[in-house]
Amino acid sequence: MLIAVIGDGRCSEQVAALAEAVGRELARRGAVLICGGLGGVMEAACRGAKAAGGLTVGILPGTSHREANPYVDVPIVTGMGEARNVLVVQSAQAVIAVHGEYGTLSEIAHALKLGIPVIGLNTWHLQQNGQERQDIVRAASAEEAVERAFALATP
Amino acid sequence: MLIAVIGDGRCSEQVAALAEAVGRELARRGAVLICGGLGGVMEAACRGAKAAGGLTVGILPGTSHREANPYVDVPIVTGMGEARNVLVVQSAQAVIAVHGEYGTLSEIAHALKLGIPVIGLNTWHLQQNGQERQDIVRAASAEEAVERAFALATP
Amino acid sequence: MLIAVIGDGRCSEQVAALAEAVGRELARRGAVLICGGLGGVMEAACRGAKAAGGLTVGILPGTSHREANPYVDVPIVTGMGEARNVLVVQSAQAVIAVHGEYGTLSEIAHALKLGIPVIGLNTWHLQQNGQERQDIVRAASAEEAVERAFALATP
Amino acid sequence: MLIAVIGDGRCSEQVAALAEAVGRELARRGAVLICGGLGGVMEAACRGAKAAGGLTVGILPGTSHREANPYVDVPIVTGMGEARNVLVVQSAQAVIAVHGEYGTLSEIAHALKLGIPVIGLNTWHLQQNGQERQDIVRAASAEEAVERAFALATP
Numbered sequence: 001m002l003i004a005v006i007g008d009g010r011c012s013e014q015v016a017a018l019a020e021a022v023g024r025e026l027a028r029r030g031a032v033l034i035c036g037g038l039g040g041v042m043e044a045a046c047r048g049a050k051a052a053g054g055l056t057v058g059i060l061p062g063t064s065h066r067e068a069n070p071y072v073d074v075p076i077v078t079g080m081g082e083a084r085n086v087l088v089v090q091s092a093q094a095v096i097a098v099h100g101e102y103g104t105l106s107e108i109a110h111a112l113k114l115g116i117p118v119i120g121l122n123t124w125h126l127q128q129n130g131q132e133r134q135d136i137v138r139a140a141s142a143e144e145a146v147e148r149a150f151a152l153a154t155p
Numbered sequence: 156m157l158i159a160v161i162g163d164g165r166c167s168e169q170v171a172a173l174a175e176a177v178g179r180e181l182a183r184r185g186a187v188l189i190c191g192g193l194g195g196v197m198e199a200a201c202r203g204a205k206a207a208g209g210l211t212v213g214i215l216p217g218t219s220h221r222e223a224n225p226y227v228d229v230p231i232v233t234g235m236g237e238a239r240n241v242l243v244v245q246s247a248q249a250v251i252a253v254h255g256e257y258g259t260l261s262e263i264a265h266a267l268k269l270g271i272p273v274i275g276l277n278t279w280h281l282q283q284n285g286q287e288r289q290d291i292v293r294a295a296s297a298e299e300a301v302e303r304a305f306a307l308a309t310p
Numbered sequence: 311m312l313i314a315v316i317g318d319g320r321c322s323e324q325v326a327a328l329a330e331a332v333g334r335e336l337a338r339r340g341a342v343l344i345c346g347g348l349g350g351v352m353e354a355a356c357r358g359a360k361a362a363g364g365l366t367v368g369i370l371p372g373t374s375h376r377e378a379n380p381y382v383d384v385p386i387v388t389g390m391g392e393a394r395n396v397l398v399v400q401s402a403q404a405v406i407a408v409h410g411e412y413g414t415l416s417e418i419a420h421a422l423k424l425g426i427p428v429i430g431l432n433t434w435h436l437q438q439n440g441q442e443r444q445d446i447v448r449a450a451s452a453e454e455a456v457e458r459a460f461a462l463a464t465p
Numbered sequence: 466m467l468i469a470v471i472g473d474g475r476c477s478e479q480v481a482a483l484a485e486a487v488g489r490e491l492a493r494r495g496a497v498l499i500c501g502g503l504g505g506v507m508e509a510a511c512r513g514a515k516a517a518g519g520l521t522v523g524i525l526p527g528t529s530h531r532e533a534n535p536y537v538d539v540p541i542v543t544g545m546g547e548a549r550n551v552l553v554v555q556s557a558q559a560v561i562a563v564h565g566e567y568g569t570l571s572e573i574a575h576a577l578k579l580g581i582p583v584i585g586l587n588t589w590h591l592q593q594n595g596q597e598r599q600d601i602v603r604a605a606s607a608e609e610a611v612e613r614a615f616a617l618a619t620p
Binding site: 063078079080082083 | 373388389390391392393
């Protein structure tokens, strides 16, 4: 099982604690964690996964593995900038979005376009023609998010 | 001036007419139109641009220039699938979104992340923490959208 | 007809003169020139094409259209670094290699893998198991290179 | 240590045995193996690495993790086609080329352009202006190739 955790490269301590809990729970249940490999939510999630003995993959935007956060086991150096976002979600069987800014929104959109389930922890709400689209599955806790990611993951 | 028109690969006649008017107006004002090169909004916008004597560029997701709509002058064959969306907006000095689905949403998000102005014609509304983000500049007509795109375009 | 000209970002005056002649001849025969958009062979070829009234496309590796040489009409901003080389050749119906270093070699290899004809002007020679592979079509002048590119171009 | 093994997607039993020995030796020495994730040399190298308890990463060209060979632990789904070759070598601290066709040649060229050491096991020879370029470090056995890859690996 390969699950992506997406979120902003800078975040509050509260959001980091949530992301860390997601990473820990993913590792505890045996999933490999994939993310963008940088700081903020990505680093917190990787730290959580490593604390629980998990494996972490970082799909980096730049041209050096040195930009990876210290909890990335496998840094993939894309040199592709923002286009690497597509690889993060396309490689995952489910995606967990923790808060997030426009980079995260791009990943949510790519995932939903590609038919990959997105679980949201206090993340974006999306409206079209005055109506909210309900494709992001909302969760209220790290445990619930991981539970739903496993339940909905593509085969 | 290089302006992107983004929107769904399938659309209603009403939306197509709007996209065509955007393409026509862009060409009339001398802009090169860049888009994803496929059908729906992309094709309508290219058709409009060609009718007004403009130049059109299609950044294609697949591996053959044959997938371009017939109004694309310069087909760029990326073979990159969804990741080509980043190239569409990153190459543009401003982006005009006409309605659109999740692919379009990914392009809006990438553009806003990259600091490229996005003009919206009846497109997505985005909420974070219960508040609407106001970064998409709303327009009410094709002419107003093009007007704003020229005014806000990055140098 | 869309033809790529590939070669090093820095080159001697002699090589530049050759590339310029290739660009001029391509434009004279009505082809759109596509290249990596930077200096050296790319700039010389674009200069030649513009002198003959042609259209030029530059597939840029970085994140700004400002890195394009001054003779690029349509700058495509990929932000993908070296991976943009694939787009240069995949978009072309034939490729003309003028001398070139390892970046050019990567483009030759991608083109041959993808089945796109490569015409060589004093470019790489490739050996496998002690035997030269003959897939690069050799030309002795700019005119001959363009002639062969048109003759072999994929439909 | 992250080392790439590159080579053709189809190969003789003899070449497969060589690739398998490279994979085994990499794992024995603690390196993570990265490759294009498909068959032939890639599959044989992964099989060798798994037999020695190593970790394997496959950077896939298509849009499904199902195209990975059965010995890939971490499939990265790029959907980028040939452009994924750049990611394979850019992520590695050294590259070992086992025979190989034009896809492999593109990876060798990208690696040398990027300054990543390339060790060759009976792979391409490259000539410019009648002279062989000596940038590929030749090895005569799987053990020697891995030895040299470790010695030359970028930090």
